Amino acid sequence: MLGLMMSQPLRIAGLIEHAAKWHGDTEIVTRLTEGGIHRYTYADAHRRSQQLAGALTALGVSMGDRVGTLAWNNHRHFELYYGISGMGAVCHTINPRLFPEQLVYIINHAQDRYIFFDLTFLPLVEKLAPACPHVLGWVLMSDQAHLPADTSLPLLLCYEDLLNEQPAGFNWPVFDENTASSLCYTSGTTDQPKGVLYSHRSTLLHSYAAGLPDCFNCSVRDVILPVVPMFHVNAWGIPYLAPLIGCKLVLPGPGLDAASLFELFEAEGVTFSAGVPTIWFGLLTFMREKQARFSTLGKMIVGGSSCPPALLKAFDVELGVTIRHAWGMTETSPLGTVNTLKSRQLSLSPDEQFAIQTKQGRAIFGVDMKIVDDSGAELPHNGVAFGDLLVRGPFIVADYFRSSSPGELTQDGWFRTGDVATIDADGFLNITDRSKDVIKSGGEWISSIDLENLAVAHPAVAEAAVIGVPHPKWGERPLLIVVCKPGQDVSPEELLAFFDGKVASWWKPDAVEFVNQLPHTATGKLLKTRLRQDFAGYTLAV
Numbered sequence: 001m002l003g004l005m006m007s008q009p010l011r012i013a014g015l016i017e018h019a020a021k022w023h024g025d026t027e028i029v030t031r032l033t034e035g036g037i038h039r040y041t042y043a044d045a046h047r048r049s050q051q052l053a054g055a056l057t058a059l060g061v062s063m064g065d066r067v068g069t070l071a072w073n074n075h076r077h078f079e080l081y082y083g084i085s086g087m088g089a090v091c092h093t094i095n096p097r098l099f100p101e102q103l104v105y106i107i108n109h110a111q112d113r114y115i116f117f118d119l120t121f122l123p124l125v126e127k128l129a130p131a132c133p134h135v136l137g138w139v140l141m142s143d144q145a146h147l148p149a150d151t152s153l154p155l156l157l158c159y160e161d162l163l164n165e166q167p168a169g170f171n172w173p174v175f176d177e178n179t180a181s182s183l184c185y186t187s188g189t190t191d192q193p194k195g196v197l198y199s200h201r202s203t204l205l206h207s208y209a210a211g212l213p214d215c216f217n218c219s220v221r222d223v224i225l226p227v228v229p230m231f232h233v234n235a236w237g238i239p240y241l242a243p244l245i246g247c248k249l250v251l252p253g254p255g256l257d258a259a260s261l262f263e264l265f266e267a268e269g270v271t272f273s274a275g276v277p278t279i280w281f282g283l284l285t286f287m288r289e290k291q292a293r294f295s296t297l298g299k300m301i302v303g304g305s306s307c308p309p310a311l312l313k314a315f316d317v318e319l320g321v322t323i324r325h326a327w328g329m330t331e332t333s334p335l336g337t338v339n340t341l342k343s344r345q346l347s348l349s350p351d352e353q354f355a356i357q358t359k360q361g362r363a364i365f366g367v368d369m370k371i372v373d374d375s376g377a378e379l380p381h382n383g384v385a386f387g388d389l390l391v392r393g394p395f396i397v398a399d400y401f402r403s404s405s406p407g408e409l410t411q412d413g414w415f416r417t418g419d420v421a422t423i424d425a426d427g428f429l430n431i432t433d434r435s436k437d438v439i440k441s442g443g444e445w446i447s448s449i450d451l452e453n454l455a456v457a458h459p460a461v462a463e464a465a466v467i468g469v470p471h472p473k474w475g476e477r478p479l480l481i482v483v484c485k486p487g488q489d490v491s492p493e494e495l496l497a498f499f500d501g502k503v504a505s506w507w508k509p510d511a512v513e514f515v516n517q518l519p520h521t522a523t524g525k526l527l528k529t530r531l532r533q534d535f536a537g538y539t540l541a542v
């Protein structure tokens with residue numbers, strides 16, 4: 001027997017319609033790529049998204065077509081999120097920080113029909129265009145005044161002109177909620193980039209989940225500034241969450257340095273933000289140097305890579321900002337787990353609480369997870385056993401877009417994340433490694449992430465990476481690679497002594513190497529494949 005409730009498909013256009021109707025005068029503020037601040041409202045954003053959908057229709061874009069974006073967090077990118085998906089096409093956000101060869105691969109693989117780009121990326125798209133034969137036109141996300149006098153692009157269109165030619169009032173089509181809405185490629189840390197194709201349904205369910213009190217805990221009274229880029233994993237869902245709850249949204253454009261962010265936090269009364277640890281470390285240094293304090297910022301999400309305890313503690317104790325640690329990936333939309341303490345943990349000492357908060361947190365509803373050993377047997381939730389992390393749920397990838405081996409990804413109904421983790425008795429996930437990075441010493445596993453987190457707690461260390469290097473007796477042993485803070489110095493012996501008593505003695509790295517900088521992926525993660533190449537043939541003193 002079926003239920004007797006209205007059957008309305010979940011659609012992304014419904015979010016902006018809701019915001020325009022019930023929060024029509026709430027502001028979206030953007031720091032423009034062209035310079036200056038732009039302000040308008042959800043009602044304006046809705047009207048312009050409709051004009052954009054009309055313009056795309058006039059250009060011949062139809063349901064299922066991919067339309068690419070190469071853009072910062074700004075109001076036009078926000079309109080593209082709604083205009084493209086709302087009309088039934090696929091909003092393909094492209095990460096401009098990838099290598100040009102990867103960008104060409106992605107654009108051709110996705111078969112993007114049009115690419116919308118910010119002024120910053122004009123030289124980049126001029127370079128890419130000759131290798132992207134499927135692209136019918138390139139749209140500069142600006143006005144006539146900013147169109148280049150001369151360009152090698154085959155067909156250059158102007159965003160504001162496209163919109164101006166359209167009347168208001170595009171009727172959003174109604175279609176199956178499983179229709180594809182947006183596309184994001186993984187950063188190709190370990191392989192060629194792979195496309196994750198989200199649906200309207202998965203996006204809406206993920207947006208509801210993101211707003212929950214134990215997740216982002218945001219309401220209509222918040223002012224959200226996503227530092228996480230809209231060009232990678234939909235800025236962790238914030239461009240959808242903000243209209244869902246109707247709160248003010250602040251989009252920082254290209255200026256992601258600490259001074260620009262702080263200025264915007266203060267000027268716009270930002271209460272909540274989200275970003276990767278590197279961004280927050282930069283902000284912390286700035287706040288300390290300037291002896292500055294936030295007037296309104298009270299909570300932040302950190303994710304994308306492991307959050308060192310030192311960062312959590314500094315923001316909480318020195319700056320009065322609560323950081324929630326979260327884990328996720330492109331394939332999980334991206335939110336998988338978020339860390340909030342349970343009631344009984346509130347009576348623990350501050351240090352015990354920080355130790356729990358350093359973990360990646362508990363599964364949000366919509367994400368089921370388990371850890372398994374090499375034979376696929378499920379491991380206990382005791383916070384000690386670590387194994388491969390598998391997840392499943394309605395906003396987890398089922399297959400990659402135009403995959404060469406369709407149907408193979410989740411044959412047993414679970415997606416293998418490629419992460420290695422423990423889960424404790426309270427359900428808190430702790431990512432100990434990527435499976436390719438885990439160090440296997442004498443048949444036992446050593447967590448490179450735990451060692452890196454400890455190393456950066458040393459006052460002289462700016463950044464650290466730990467990789468396994470061959471060892472005649474143990475198979476592999478950890479090598480610590482360190483970047484020191486400017487003007488700071490520490491000897492290898494002193495640094496290794498710092499680990500004493502903090503980890504099992506056999507986890508202690510065997511050696512330390514100092515470098516000027518560490519290699520990173522386009523999404524700011526340590527590029528350990530490169531480090532392993534750089535240190536191939538490294539011999540440890542036995």
Ligand code: ADP
Nearest residue numbers: 186187189303304305306326327328329330431
């Ligand atoms: P990629 O495209 O490289 O897969 P994603 O942005 O999808 O990039 O990153 C997902 C990966 O990032 C996860 O599988 C995990 O290894 C890592 N990651 C994400 N959040 C965390 C976190 N809080 N702690 C540790 N690792 C994390």
